Amino acid sequence: GVDAASFPRPIGSNVDALLESKWVKRDPYSADAKFMRLSTNAIPNSVELKKQWCLPTSALIQPLADIGKPVPVVNFGAAGIIRCRQCRTYVNPYVQFTDGGRRWKCNVCG
Numbered sequence: 001g002v003d004a005a006s007f008p009r010p011i012g013s014n015v016d017a018l019l020e021s022k023w024v025k026r027d028p029y030s031a032d033a034k035f036m037r038l039s040t041n042a043i044p045n046s047v048e049l050k051k052q053w054c055l056p057t058s059a060l061i062q063p064l065a066d067i068g069k070p071v072p073v074v075n076f077g078a079a080g081i082i083r084c085r086q087c088r089t090y091v092n093p094y095v096q097f098t099d100g101g102r103r104w105k106c107n108v109c110g
Helices: 015-019 047-052
Strands: 036-038 059-061 096-098 103-105
Touching: none
Parallel strands: none
Antiparallel strands: 036 059, 096 103
């Protein structure tokens, strides 16, 4: 079998600090590290380096990770969520607003 004691261990007593290193988000369109993180900080960009690459690459993906702040909620009051009178479709990003935003045209039943 494999001797677990032979595997290298992080130096120092504060292992959690190493795992929770500060990550700088450079691209506003990339996922936050709480949701997706690679096992390495760099990937070979040439054929020669790829041939020498001996480490397995993996990703930790947590789509339902806690974002640390509440999700914004709109309160429609007693009227509830606005729906189409004809087909009962909810107002959505595909409806067309008319009359200066006072009326809307359903994208399902027209």
